[in-house]
Amino acid sequence: MTDPAAAARPPAFLPNWPARLAWLALIVYSFYAASILDVTWERFLLGIENGIRFIGRMFPPDTGTSKLQLLAKGLYESIEMAIIASALGIVLSLPIGLLAARNLMPAWITWPMRLFIALCRSFHQVIIAIIFVKAVGFGALAGILALTVASIGFIGKLFAEAIEEISLKQVEAIRATGAPFMSVIAYGVLPQVLTRFVGFATYQVDSNLRNSNMVGLVGAGGIGGTMFAAFQRFDFDFLLTILLAIIAVIMVSEALQNQIKKLYQ
Amino acid sequence: MTSAGTEIREWQRYTRRERLARFALYFGIVFACVVSLRTVQIIPEFLYDAPEQVADLLQRMWPIEWRYYPKGVHEALIETLHIATLGTILAIIMALPLGMLAAGNVTPNAGLNYFAKLLLVSSRSVNSLVWALLFVAIFGPGALAGTMAIAFRSIGFVGKLFSEALEEARPGPIEALRSCGAPWPSVFIKGYWPQVEPAFWGIALFRWDISVRESAVLGLVGAGGIGMAIDSALNLFQWNRVALMLVVIFSVVLIAEVIVTAIRKRII
Numbered sequence A: 001m002t003d004p005a006a007a008a009r010p011p012a013f014l015p016n017w018p019a020r021l022a023w024l025a026l027i028v029y030s031f032y033a034a035s036i037l038d039v040t041w042e043r044f045l046l047g048i049e050n051g052i053r054f055i056g057r058m059f060p061p062d063t064g065t066s067k068l069q070l071l072a073k074g075l076y077e078s079i080e081m082a083i084i085a086s087a088l089g090i091v092l093s094l095p096i097g098l099l100a101a102r103n104l105m106p107a108w109i110t111w112p113m114r115l116f117i118a119l120c121r122s123f124h125q126v127i128i129a130i131i132f133v134k135a136v137g138f139g140a141l142a143g144i145l146a147l148t149v150a151s152i153g154f155i156g157k158l159f160a161e162a163i164e165e166i167s168l169k170q171v172e173a174i175r176a177t178g179a180p181f182m183s184v185i186a187y188g189v190l191p192q193v194l195t196r197f198v199g200f201a202t203y204q205v206d207s208n209l210r211n212s213n214m215v216g217l218v219g220a221g222g223i224g225g226t227m228f229a230a231f232q233r234f235d236f237d238f239l240l241t242i243l244l245a246i247i248a249v250i251m252v253s254e255a256l257q258n259q260i261k262k263l264y265q
Numbered sequence B: 001m002t003s004a005g006t007e008i009r010e011w012q013r014y015t016r017r018e019r020l021a022r023f024a025l026y027f028g029i030v031f032a033c034v035v036s037l038r039t040v041q042i043i044p045e046f047l048y049d050a051p052e053q054v055a056d057l058l059q060r061m062w063p064i065e066w067r068y069y070p071k072g073v074h075e076a077l078i079e080t081l082h083i084a085t086l087g088t089i090l091a092i093i094m095a096l097p098l099g100m101l102a103a104g105n106v107t108p109n110a111g112l113n114y115f116a117k118l119l120l121v122s123s124r125s126v127n128s129l130v131w132a133l134l135f136v137a138i139f140g141p142g143a144l145a146g147t148m149a150i151a152f153r154s155i156g157f158v159g160k161l162f163s164e165a166l167e168e169a170r171p172g173p174i175e176a177l178r179s180c181g182a183p184w185p186s187v188f189i190k191g192y193w194p195q196v197e198p199a200f201w202g203i204a205l206f207r208w209d210i211s212v213r214e215s216a217v218l219g220l221v222g223a224g225g226i227g228m229a230i231d232s233a234l235n236l237f238q239w240n241r242v243a244l245m246l247v248v249i250f251s252v253v254l255i256a257e258v259i260v261t262a263i264r265k266r267i268i
Helices: A004-008 A017-036 A041-058 A065-100 A107-122 A125-136 A140-164 A168-176 A181-211 A223-232 A236-263 B016-039 B044-048 B050-061 B068-102 B110-125 B128-139 B143-167 B171-179 B184-221 B226-235 B239-267
Strands: none
Touching: A017 B068, A041 A236, A041 B128, A065 A107, A065 A140, A065 A181, A065 A223, A065 A236, A065 B016, A107 A140, A107 B239, A125 A140, A125 B050, A125 B184, A125 B226, A125 B239, A140 A181, A168 A181, A181 A236, A223 A236, A223 B128, A236 B016, A236 B110, A236 B128, B044 B050, B050 B239, B068 B110, B068 B143, B068 B184, B068 B226, B068 B239, B110 B143, B128 B143, B128 B184, B143 B184, B171 B184, B184 B226, B184 B239, B226 B239
């Protein structure tokens, strides 16, 4: 009666039981974690009520002259910190990335370098800033050093990985001509990775510009300190002014970057 | 000897305008660096005693107060991990529909695409610490604010990458499903989802890794987790406890990276 061929054919979409179990486990975990963290519906509703009041107090943004001067000073310092830290980070991560590339350097130098990069990467900028505030005191210098360390961690890692992916044929060709080591680097390695290096560097400039607004939270200079103070004094209208100014700076920088990218295409 | 016809031509790669624009860019970069270096307020006296300060810091950090771990760090650490994980899950739940709305081939409506993209961009352009500040004001200090901060910061990240993965999906299987009359949920589940699933898990794991790092500092503004323990230890100058927490964060971040790489190798 039934066609044996049709009966033997498996269903088109087999149920995937391990995957379904994994989904179930994820859902169970979510409820468990929500109960531990006291994420309840009542708190959420109360929060929305608070939130409406909070947003109400933010408007209109505070544009008093003394506040605007404070804002301009902090923002200017933030931008300066981002520029210096990016320049330092880019210059330093070039040799560090080269030294960490396993296809160019012996193991005794790549391992310490890779460990150094991992150390730079594993802490959040704000935590690094705490250490530098203790080491060099409050102010812009601590922020600059913290952002530089973070830049080395990011650019150094990606740059080393990019170098490890290059084609060794060109390197070998230049070595075969008897070129000294620096010439091998300059003519065999760098031309292959320079565009990617510039890409990582511009990304890091952008991210430094954002993070330079944050390191001030722990006293490392820039607008962050002013922002946190405004928050703690319930100066929410000034907080909104600061947030809008930060967003404006980031948008201007993104527009500038798009122009620069066009220039190089 | 040379005739007028074979004069040496000078070849140039770029037009005069391009060269000028590039020169202006390089000049601008150098100018910005020089101006920043000259006007930034650095107090040199602080710099001179930096080696002493670092030596003092290390001396205060040593010995690391391991005994404090079960009493004051373990619970905060677990809370941090819960904040990161739950925040990422919440973000994924909210980012999936937004990513679908932002992908032009899933939602063929330019207005909706634009709206979803605007939401994703605004989520990304606010730092997670700022999100934490806002949510501490709304929900009060504690883990709930941290979870929401991680979630809202992650929506933009997950949503953007997910919509890009959706846009790269091949139209063949989708057309096949549509042509046999499948309703849109089936088209999504059997047409798009299998194609974007590896990318999706990759994005989710990557974001979880970042969230673990970020959730460790949210406590500095009162949003729960190990950051709050760091904050109180810092305010009391208990540097050997701070050292303990730094070591703990470092190892957790390393373990998270190892886990992510292991799962990634198995899935993708």
